[in-house]
Amino acid sequence: MSWPLFLARRLAALVAVLLVTSFLVYGLLYLVPGGPMAFLLGNRSGSPEQIAAIRHEYRLDDPFLIRYFGWLGDALRGDFGQSLVYRQGVSDLMSTRLATTGLLVLYATVIIVVAGVGLGVLGALRRGTVDAVISLVNSIFLATPTFVVGVLLVIVFALGLGWFPVFGPGTGLPDRLYHLTLPAIALSLGSAAFLARITRASVGEELRREHVETARSRGFSQSHIVRRHVLRNASIPVVTVTGLTVAGLIAGSVVVENIFALDGLGSLLVRAILQRDFAVVQGVVLVLVTAFVLINLAVDVCYSLIDPRLSPGEAT
Incomplete structure (x- = not known):
């Protein structure tokens, strides 16, 4: 296998893994009991008008896929949203x-x-x-x-x-x-x-x-x-x-x-999970998964550098 084809296949696999991971991370966090609304409301029950205003402010009234692709587009530009706890960019x-x-x-x-x-x-x-x-x-x-x-x-x-x-x-x-x-x-x-x-x-x-x-x-x-x-x-x-x-x-x-x-x-991720700071959890997990996949790509490249007889990807 040639180097350009090997790198193209690995990069395509990287994109696929990150897409699946981002979808699962974004979606599963909204399935926890209460979801982000439980944190935003705190101990208050909230009137229907207040709940509607909060959902509109945080775009929770948009369809799930629209919210996901909007978040993914922002993440590709390096914007992972705002932390609900720290009131700061993730x-x-x-x-x-x-x-x-x-x-x-x-x-x-x-x-x-x-x-x-x-x-x-x-x-x-x-x-x-x-x-x-x-x-x-x-x-x-x-x-x-x-x-x-x-x-x-x-x-x-x-x-x-x-x-x-x-x-x-x-x-x-x-x-x-x-x-x-x-x-x-x-x-x-x-x-x-x-x-x-x-x-x-x-x-x-x-x-x-x-x-x-x-x-x-x-x-x-x-x-x-x-x-x-x-x-x-x-x-x-x-x-x-x-x-x-x-x-x-x-x-x-x-x-x-x-x-x-x-x-x-790591400590930021633990605190974000305990505090239900969804934007921080999503951002940190996506960064960690990206690092994991890139390290495995580097390992595959090292195989051919160590032993030129191995074509790219052959050792795996």
Whole structure:
């Protein structure tokens, strides 16, 4: 499959996924008990004239499809409507929090890739005690929920030792990285352990391949064999798991942001759900789904960059 055709198909799939998602998000929120009218009226019953005025003000008296396509058209222009709670544009609310969530996910991704791939390769090359210790640590991290890890990190390294701040995203890039260190570690430990297991299995399988045995018989050093014959061939499943893991971090950031009082998209989404702030929920969910699909597109592109023998889309 050629690159233009591959990209065209992936972009078409992206548009289809976003259309279906936007329709479901927009429609399902109006099926909750009371809908937006329950929030707008509060504890008041409201006269028929008041209800009619509110429905007209928020265009709730328009047919559903007209409201949906109107909202979708505005969303394509970057306008997700007004927050019912904050009385502020949803786009403005998200833009101020997007940097925090984005930097947190990026920081956690770096930790996952470095720790997961490094420990996985080390476990595959150093069978015995080293491999057993790494496997034990991986099992512990995989079995420990993210919120438990976050609370323990706060108790030990923030409150106990005082090495890191307890909450807040910080200001400026160095201070932000300092504030986001514990949240990124809490968000990444389980995923790093899972990636380490996948990397160990993939590298171990490649080490048993015939071409690796041939390279050993020709006298090549172990480091040369690992660099030239093992890592690239073992990277396809590693890239796949990394892409899925990074996409999952976007959802996992909700828990971490609440533990460390980070004002990101995740905490904004939780508050919006509890407060029935429909416009904010719709906007945040659509942005998160878009990020998820784009990450999977990037993974597909990486396949062909890692191994040119694979045509675009073949590895999936």
